[in-house]
Amino acid sequence: MTRLSEATLGQIAPAIRRPAYDRAALKPGIVHLGLGAFARGHLAEYTEDALEKRFGAWGIVGASLQRPDQRDRLQPQDGLYTLQKLAPTGPELRVIGSVLDVLVAPENPAALVAQLAAAETRIVSLTVTEKGYCHDPATGRLRADHPDILHDLEQPDAPRSAIGLIVAALRARRLAGRGPFTALCCDNLPSNGHVLRGLVRDFAALQDDALAAWIEATGAFPATMVDRIVPATTEADIAEVARLTGLEDAAPVIGEPFRQWAIEDVFAEGRPAWDEVGAQMVTEVAPFEFMKLRMLNGTHSSLAYLGYLAGHETVAQASGDPVLARFLEGLWAEIIPTVPAPQGVALQDYAKALLVRFQNPAIRHRTWQIAMDGSQKLPQRLLGTIRDRLKAKAPIAHLALGVAAWMAYVSGIDEKGAAIDVRDPLAGEFQRRSEAAGRNAQALSESLLDIEAIFGPDLPREERFTKAVAAHLAALFDEGAKARAASLG
Structure with a gap:
């Protein structure tokens, strides 16, 4: 040709x-x-x-x-x-x-x-x-x-x-x-x-x-x-x-x-x-950027980890799964109160439009691709939202599950026991810590939370956050991604 x-x-x-x-x-x-x-x-x-x-x-x-x-x-x-x-x-x-x-x-x-x-x-x-x-x-x-x-x-x-x-x-x-x-x-x-x-x-x-x-x-x-x-x-x-x-x-x-x-x-x-x-x-990009970073990028990453663990190859497949679609709705419910609406934007409508985009069957956006470089993405996409919710004494169940799903993903083993090709600047560090902790969720979560470049010095001291992540991670290991997401209602 x-x-x-x-x-x-x-x-x-x-x-x-x-x-x-x-x-x-x-x-x-x-x-x-x-x-x-x-x-x-x-x-x-x-x-x-x-x-x-x-x-x-x-x-x-x-x-x-x-x-x-x-x-x-x-x-x-x-x-x-x-x-x-x-x-x-x-x-x-x-x-x-x-x-x-x-x-x-x-x-x-x-x-x-x-x-x-x-x-x-x-x-x-x-x-x-x-x-x-x-x-x-x-x-x-x-x-x-x-x-x-x-x-x-x-x-x-x-x-x-x-x-x-x-x-x-x-x-x-x-x-x-x-x-x-x-x-x-x-x-x-x-x-x-x-x-x-x-x-x-x-x-x-x-x-x-x-x-x-x-x-x-x-x-x-x-x-x-x-x-x-x-x-x-x-x-x-x-x-x-x-x-x-x-x-x-x-x-x-x-x-x-x-x-x-x-x-x-x-x-x-x-x-x-x-x-x-x-x-x-x-004159001011910050409101648009903030909205997108938390509402699109934060949910994209969480969905990528949970979707990959649940066996979904693409975002459309993962977001089309009724269990994970409900998880996204719960995740947006936790995120939206932390986001000032840019002029002319209704955040609930923006979330609905995002779900439609995610579910577009013509777009084969691989969950593995989005899951790359999580150590660089989590601080901006999820952890700032979690800090705001903790400060407000508001629920973080869905946000914490996104972090726990990342931990399960970087442990390098999927739900069927197959190796995950973890692409991340800290992949070697994740492998070392995962091998030391094995499938002990408490040990693994504590070890990964100790990486200050990702979680800072503050989040590992937030007991409400660390307990939620460890509990989610244990359930991910024991029950799988879909069962744990479904348990959130």
């Missing part, structure tokens, strides 16, 4: 939407660190829409920070790829043209720093996942002892972390007499713009106080809230896209129709017309 590319785009099935602007005239203006499926299904589509609405030099140069896979898939296609949006009523396909090139940081970090520092680069956006920020999730501060940070301090001209790359480029821009670019975090971190500003400033201060002061005074770090379910692309997805388009595409993206993007409107050198194509440019 013929491969998708600029030369073959005219051969694509007539019903497929394609770029409606002169792509040959498109110049780069954005460098995106971490060009995974989410960025290509969210940022790149918003940018595609903005280019069609108001054309400008806002092409995207992607950067892979670890592997060349994305570059190797996209370069033969001239950066083109298909976005397939899966609604219950059927798919909608579109070729995205806003990505112009992909660089691979480990192959040539200097080339990436040069692109970041170039005068044409006005926005540097990031989706590097929580663990890519080399920070302590419990405090939001830079981990100066992180191996990547230590490497970048020793080799500032060949950085490998996102933070090191940004600082190296800002240093080069300052030396060249240029202003800073806008650093736009699109990851699920609380106050993500504020956190990124602090991490960049703190890393710069380890090298040069004057550089850190310049970044603090002139840098632009807008907060954002992003939302779209973009599951990992499978071989079956690739085959289906080829069948529907008539062209081979090695890098399609699969997503739900829903998308949302709230952005603090603070940019150093302009931005695409995202506000004209659905993005919400706001």
Whole structure:
């Protein structure tokens, strides 16, 4: 089959939407660190829409920070790829043209720093996942002892972390007499713009106080809230896209129709017309971010652990299980009182809409995928809510079950006795503690709660929380996930 590319785009099935602007005239203006499926299904589509609405030099140069896979898939296609949006009523396909090139940081970090520092680069956006920020999730501060940070301090001209790359480029821009670019975090971190500003400033201060002061005074770090379910692309997805388009595409993206993007409107050198194509440019992102982090991300993670343990491969299967759907309703009932409603949003309606999105049978979002990197996600997604509920002396039964399900998951053994492929920066530590505790729920919960980087110094001392988690974990080991969820009513 013929491969998708600029030369073959005219051969694509007539019903497929394609770029409606002169792509040959498109110049780069954005460098995106971490060009995974989410960025290509969210940022790149918003940018595609903005280019069609108001054309400008806002092409995207992607950067892979670890592997060349994305570059190797996209370069033969001239950066083109298909976005397939899966609604219950059927798919909608579109070729995205806003990505112009992909660089691979480990192959040539200097080339990436040069692109970041170039005068044409006005926005540097990031989706590097929580663990890519080399920070302590419990405090939001830079981990100066992180191996990547230590490497970048020793080799500032060949950085490998996102933070090191940004600082190296800002240093080069300052030396060249240029202003800073806008650093736009699109990851699920609380106050993500504020956190990124602090991490960049703190890393710069380890090298040069004057550089850190310049970044603090002139840098632009807008907060954002992003939302779209973009599951990992499978071989079956690739085959289906080829069948529907008539062209081979090695890098399609699969997503739900829903998308949302709230952005603090603070940019150093302009931005695409995202506000004209659905993005919400706001003065305060925090209420939207807070709502999404607790109500979507917190339930997503809890459902992923319980669903995986119960044998459900996808979110749609797990949320379609009546027992787990009732658990989600109980979980939202505990979360909603801790969430101030953003202007114009009814939280009960938002929860109902989330359940509909979760249950979309066309989206195969794997529970295993969402379960990854829980040590980085739990502090933001669940533990803050638990602290608020404890302070209010309010029930935490459903929230505590989410934490206990995480513990059962990272123990590495599922309900049938099979090994779980636990992907987490602390996977080795989890394995060591789990092997020492065995299936003793009390011992395992105490051992995992002792990891201060996740639970802080306070939660292990909250007896109401620790007892609830230990009891849930024992029941998960003895009865299984569905039985324990059902017991909550």
